[in-house]
Amino acid sequence: MHNTIEKADGKLGVLIPGLGAVATTVIAGVEAVKKGLAQPVGSLTQMGNIRLGKRTENRFPKIKDFVPLTDLNNIVFGGWDVYSDNVFEAASHAKVLEPMLLHAVKAELEAIKPMKAVFDKTYVSNLDGQHVKEAATKWDLAKMAMDDIENFKEANDCARLVMVWCGSTEKYIEVSAVHETIESFEEGLKANNPAISPSMIYAYAALKLGVPFMNGAPNLTVDIPALIDLAKETNTPIGGKDFKTGQTLMKTILAPGLHARALGIKGWFSSNILGNRDGYVLDHPDNFKTKEVSKLSVLEDILQPDINPELYGELYHKVRINYYPPHGDNKESWDNIDIFGWLGYPMQIKINFLCRDSILAAPIVLDLALFADLSKRAGMSGIQEWLSFYFKSPQTAPGLRPEHDIFKQLIKLQNTLRHMMGEDLITHLGLDYYQDLVEVLS
Amino acid sequence: MHNTIEKADGKLGVLIPGLGAVATTVIAGVEAVKKGLAQPVGSLTQMGNIRLGKRTENRFPKIKDFVPLTDLNNIVFGGWDVYSDNVFEAASHAKVLEPMLLHAVKAELEAIKPMKAVFDKTYVSNLDGQHVKEAATKWDLAKMAMDDIENFKEANDCARLVMVWCGSTEKYIEVSAVHETIESFEEGLKANNPAISPSMIYAYAALKLGVPFMNGAPNLTVDIPALIDLAKETNTPIGGKDFKTGQTLMKTILAPGLHARALGIKGWFSSNILGNRDGYVLDHPDNFKTKEVSKLSVLEDILQPDINPELYGELYHKVRINYYPPHGDNKESWDNIDIFGWLGYPMQIKINFLCRDSILAAPIVLDLALFADLSKRAGMSGIQEWLSFYFKSPQTAPGLRPEHDIFKQLIKLQNTLRHMMGEDLITHLGLDYYQDLVEVLS
Amino acid sequence: MHNTIEKADGKLGVLIPGLGAVATTVIAGVEAVKKGLAQPVGSLTQMGNIRLGKRTENRFPKIKDFVPLTDLNNIVFGGWDVYSDNVFEAASHAKVLEPMLLHAVKAELEAIKPMKAVFDKTYVSNLDGQHVKEAATKWDLAKMAMDDIENFKEANDCARLVMVWCGSTEKYIEVSAVHETIESFEEGLKANNPAISPSMIYAYAALKLGVPFMNGAPNLTVDIPALIDLAKETNTPIGGKDFKTGQTLMKTILAPGLHARALGIKGWFSSNILGNRDGYVLDHPDNFKTKEVSKLSVLEDILQPDINPELYGELYHKVRINYYPPHGDNKESWDNIDIFGWLGYPMQIKINFLCRDSILAAPIVLDLALFADLSKRAGMSGIQEWLSFYFKSPQTAPGLRPEHDIFKQLIKLQNTLRHMMGEDLITHLGLDYYQDLVEVLS
Amino acid sequence: MHNTIEKADGKLGVLIPGLGAVATTVIAGVEAVKKGLAQPVGSLTQMGNIRLGKRTENRFPKIKDFVPLTDLNNIVFGGWDVYSDNVFEAASHAKVLEPMLLHAVKAELEAIKPMKAVFDKTYVSNLDGQHVKEAATKWDLAKMAMDDIENFKEANDCARLVMVWCGSTEKYIEVSAVHETIESFEEGLKANNPAISPSMIYAYAALKLGVPFMNGAPNLTVDIPALIDLAKETNTPIGGKDFKTGQTLMKTILAPGLHARALGIKGWFSSNILGNRDGYVLDHPDNFKTKEVSKLSVLEDILQPDINPELYGELYHKVRINYYPPHGDNKESWDNIDIFGWLGYPMQIKINFLCRDSILAAPIVLDLALFADLSKRAGMSGIQEWLSFYFKSPQTAPGLRPEHDIFKQLIKLQNTLRHMMGEDLITHLGLDYYQDLVEVLS
């Protein structure tokens, strides 16, 4: 199959709805990396390696040397926002990166000015930006977004495009009739159906044009039958939802470990404090609901209380997000985990993660952009389950339960890459191990 | 192969040098479980399940219903200690389990009286028990231990035996000439060579009689060529070193997770407070050295700084154990982890684990006893790498680096069980997944 | 004045509206202490001492040996609740004390059966007990409560009575016209005015009969002009509001310390998890509001942002209470404090207090009962500011700001006792210190 | 007395042995404050206020507006070090302050070049600087230091001088014969007595010249009879030992609070991680011993286990300092406190203080310099007990136990200032309070 993957020649346009903290951090970072000022830590595509062959072969190439990814020097960024600040201004307001670093890439960042947003305050009531498209119907807005995309491609001489949603979390919406088919969806666009949120309009525009779409927020967006069908129809990869960072990242690392040891869990309380614009948006109950659903789902899948009722049947799981301005983007989580062991004796684990929200999210944006583009060139379309590794609520084929265990997600991601390149799938227990066993047992 | 595994009929004698906190907790616990008073939480053999077949088959039997393990009702405990307290007294002093629970199994525990120990204060200077064998040479002591073993077997009508070292951590010793061959070792025994510690004498006695030996402490014991050879010669399974509990357990869960995401680590500071007899023994620098070596080794293997120098090349790793009587057996760890992400920005993780040392160790003793016995009946001898899951410094074949990542260890353990029973090895990415890929890619 | 303090002869009846976790813990504890089974730790009246005279005199009598307090053996408990469980049953449900301890005082606890409550679900919507008085007006309920009080006194042969509110936190109510005068209040009782909550009815009944009233919850209760006037009129001591325990206790210890050093504070985030009935009641926003107001008030008074605007002018203070059943009564708090020092450099303090709510509150109930009775016998009436030490929002004379600094509160309490007994007030810096100065300076 | 305080006219020279992290932070900070670039947070003399008169008078002047202190603009810094780096270089190496800030005061810092140190590796074995005076005897070294002092005074046109020791912690030394009298000490200097450390030589030089000496490290230095006598003889104020910052500051805030509430304490475990040069010096057991003694002393004085044996008689107190380079000057402490309450029920407090060592110490250096100078001008000589507020092990008159409770220390400091200025001493309970009482009681 690796023979059939299209080359990564020419420029890749990365289009981002929502040029806020995360987006500006990834853009400024890529520019700084290009200048050799910093390293893209946290990015598997840039810093990670992958084991090939048998244990004894000792082959660990960097992923970027193994699969044909777009070079960072060939990336061009663009995007939309409801505020008209250019990326330098927006990054400065976000206060994620130090002024010194931002100044080193000032010219590049100032050059990126947001296009007018497809936006509606109904979906994010704590925002009030005015840099917004006006049109009679959502259908018209979709057309305008498609025009933006095509203009950007031409103006920037791009060979290919991808889109990554880094906009605010929209209010909670459940899948309903209008989301069921491409037809019902298009009618909904024309009828201004309230169940179609701005993020869906961007996604529709992208997919119609065959542009891969990755969703970094917990809103539904491409996780509806209509857009999944559209992705298949236009041979376009999609993925979502909600970048897996901070507390949830920790949870999907730790829970598999406790489960591995058959340790019981009685309660898991997760508190967060953050003071950036994202925190302010999530301070509204409608938007928090969307995030809460996303954050609560992970434990059940990993612990399987139905199969282990004595260990996890009573688990009480609670997640809180508290808007706390003094911390700005330095989101901090505190978890209290009530576990029990031998004979039911209780123990406790407390985890205090002093993280930086956008610093953890930025490399995910980069990886998703590059891997989405790779998928497209490899002819893979529809839901990219192998990118579950990056998401809090991974989108899956209907009927399948999502895999949340980060270690299983990683093996899946790596083996997909190996498969693409015609290498043996590694199983930690494959033939070489079988050999060990045979020797031992014989 | 499962056709050839000997049945688990008759009684299994579990012989334990060191009837301290851990040993009495496992013994009292097994008795309580037999009476239906409590559950053996934390024991994979008793509470864990294993997935068989394809994802869609939904087969998750309990491990104890899948492989032929000795039933808890067929276990008989015995052991040695330098103090003459019976197990009820020793358990009461250890203050791990509540008086109420101990009283419920008082008769059973009082019946177990320690045999006189093979002991020498040189190796554990903070102990001063007098319930100790006397003899001219270590060779004689080994013979006396063999007599103990055989007498126990007969007196208790055991079909099979296993031995699990739960004695104190001995002082630091490095592998030297006397440990190289069976011959040099036996000469050493006769010459009272100081490089042969008491734990090695018990192990020699066990292996000579074909009794599997598992080492719960970080001292060398069976991790020397002479005893590895002897194990092969007598077709006996061996395993070690150092039960993986508490802080190190956490470390081998968390480090793979951070590594998965290509997050850098600059420092990892691990502090422990504990106030039990184990803590008192480890308060002596010679004995702490043995434990420190064991605890420090894990990160390097998981993070591979040679392959990821930008991420882990500078890692400063420090481990401290502080004797703190107010906490008794309620060992508590506090870890500070200095990580860095995108563009090198620093973040911190603090983990405070309020654990219970012996509660975490007890189910490991049980699992190791049952799996060692299973290995023996399955004809597997020598180092049991598939039991690495349970150890802080897993013993490996010479030249191989140990696997510390708990998730890889778990897959290895599970696939060994599947292999024993003639089931397909699961790879999370095996044929079924390949199928998925084919569908997606086609 | 100590000559005029009435003797503490005869029995003291301690009447408690609300026989829940706190009340049953204090009652069971006092019974256990009487039997010599445990110590009344945390009770200043029982365990604390007080320095008398000059530094060099070395006089530190126990407080109970210094002032004439009622002996524990002369205390009789009684109370009301909306559930009909006797105190043994209620204590068992509360799961604060171990079964073994409760059994040791079972007979005493079973003998205490709650009287029917003055209750109205409007004020505590998460409760639904049926053991409730019925009457046409609040005025009638007050009469019934007075009858209860008098019957109890006679039946138990009490020389004196005190009442301590340990009932649930009622919903938030602000002072309004009906609370202004005794007359308006009595009319309100007759007219079933909704601004008169059940706790006010108990308080009115107590004060009318000259029984001191202490309020352990944050609801207004006696903190209204009408009842303050009534207290003066009937020569009765009153005090409140809200027992100072856990997180707030910590805050009033720590904040004065940071202030002492002129360290700035930018943010203080306080989270709590608890799973008892109190937590369940506070899970309702109306009731949480009452508690929140009480918990938020403390920092402002201590830090005086008006006088120190550069240090405390921007302080962002947030308090959260999260209902989390796995922890039961083991309330746990986590505080993140963002401070800044020299040149504005930021630092952080994290405090994790694994406390036990009722264990901290129980000795306060005892002390308040004994000190309220002492005040009464000493002829002190109205608001007892010297008991501010025990309250989260100390009641003060109109116009005065409450003192929250626990160290100033303590000095006030101690000096009041010294004053009562005719001892010199100690000032840490009084004459003896002046003497030091004179020597140094001369 | 305020009439007799000499005016603060002319320049004050602040001489600092040890131009390391703390010293360069205070120097750079004062320069930045002078330029209006930052605020001297944490400095009571600059930012703190003091209440005067009755509660109702509402008088809270800044301390610097109340007592006649030297203006920051009149301070000149000088010092000695074993390394020849100027203050800009040393501050840059220390990595406490941001490069941007240091650059803003670069010229001022570069101008301050250390004089050659009185130094001997025997006392600080982890240091190896070469910028050191050479002479045959300690007596000669003392003379050379006196010359330095006088030269500095003249060269910088200083009206007055003070000295503050900010040098490394010297190894543990106990008071012995040579320290007893001025004569024995001077003989010791001539005989190179090993019990006379370099810090004592600086102190001797200062005191001979009537220059106040404050000791920021835990080494004995001026806490010996010979130098106390010399201080009296030359009318010179002295103070020490060991700046109270970080963990110990917290301890002297928290312990009085727990004691106030008669809560018992069973154990207090204090761990520290730091990676600066101070940490490296303290990594040597001899030097750690000096610090440990200083850090351990505080609890006993505050809790008085002799008077409260049931509450504090069993307290186990342990302090650890761990050298951990990744943290640099960002010292971090973690405390576990095992307390018990009502009926002996256990609770725990965990405190994680992410502090910055030199940021906390710098304002103390400034305050001590200014207050020592004030004392001198006010004619106060010998040990300044009223400055105990700033020290971990406050020096006291022989026979008196030191006061560690920070709240009592603060009252003492404030009342000394009030007394100097002829204001009423405030007692929180003085006449105005008596008045309250009278009203209440009448």
Ligand SMILES: NC(=O)c1ccc[n+]([C@@H]2O[C@H](COP(=O)([O-])OP(=O)(O)OC[C@H]3O[C@@H](n4cnc5c(N)ncnc54)[C@H](O)[C@@H]3O)[C@@H](O)[C@H]2O)c1
């Ligand atoms: N660690 C993380 O930072 C993290 C993790 C998971 C998910 N997320 C999600 O990523 C998204 C971005 O996070 P952030 O911290 O950058 O937030 P942010 O508030 O800084 O940025 C979001 C930006 O989106 C813009 N926006 C909102 N709606 C828009 C629209 N319809 N069209 C165009 N622009 C729009 C806003 O004006 C804002 O500038 C959020 O949804 C957040 O929940 C972030």
Ligand SMILES: NC(=O)c1ccc[n+]([C@@H]2O[C@H](COP(=O)([O-])OP(=O)(O)OC[C@H]3O[C@@H](n4cnc5c(N)ncnc54)[C@H](O)[C@@H]3O)[C@@H](O)[C@H]2O)c1
């Ligand atoms: N979580 C855990 O508890 C844990 C984890 C890893 C390893 N370990 C190791 O397990 C061992 C047991 O731990 P523990 O907490 O029960 O300690 P313990 O001190 O309570 O018990 C050890 C017992 O061994 C006895 N002993 C020492 N030398 C002996 C000898 N030569 N022969 C017979 N008895 C001997 C001692 O008298 C003591 O009773 C220790 O080596 C410990 O380091 C424990």
Ligand SMILES: NC(=O)c1ccc[n+]([C@@H]2O[C@H](COP(=O)([O-])OP(=O)(O)OC[C@H]3O[C@@H](n4cnc5c(N)ncnc54)[C@H](O)[C@@H]3O)[C@@H](O)[C@H]2O)c1
């Ligand atoms: N540390 C602490 O426990 C603490 C600290 C400060 C304040 N408080 C306050 O003390 C009170 C008691 O706390 P708790 O933990 O015992 O709560 P709890 O819920 O266990 O007990 C309260 C009891 O009051 C009863 N009650 C409610 N309204 C009543 C009424 N009108 N008449 C009679 N009984 C009534 C309830 O049925 C319940 O049994 C609460 O208001 C709480 O907020 C507790």
Ligand SMILES: NC(=O)c1ccc[n+]([C@@H]2O[C@H](COP(=O)([O-])OP(=O)(O)OC[C@H]3O[C@@H](n4cnc5c(N)ncnc54)[C@H](O)[C@@H]3O)[C@@H](O)[C@H]2O)c1
């Ligand atoms: N929070 C704090 O930083 C804090 C708190 C309490 C006490 N202290 C004490 O303050 C002192 C300074 O702390 P630091 O962090 O600046 O340490 P540092 O190591 O950065 O600075 C000490 C300096 O003293 C110099 N020195 C050592 N001996 C000397 C001598 N005989 N003459 C001249 N210079 C000498 C060293 O070369 C070094 O530059 C240490 O003793 C420390 O224990 C610091």
Ligand code: NA
């Ligand atoms: Na919270």
Ligand code: NA
């Ligand atoms: Na430590």
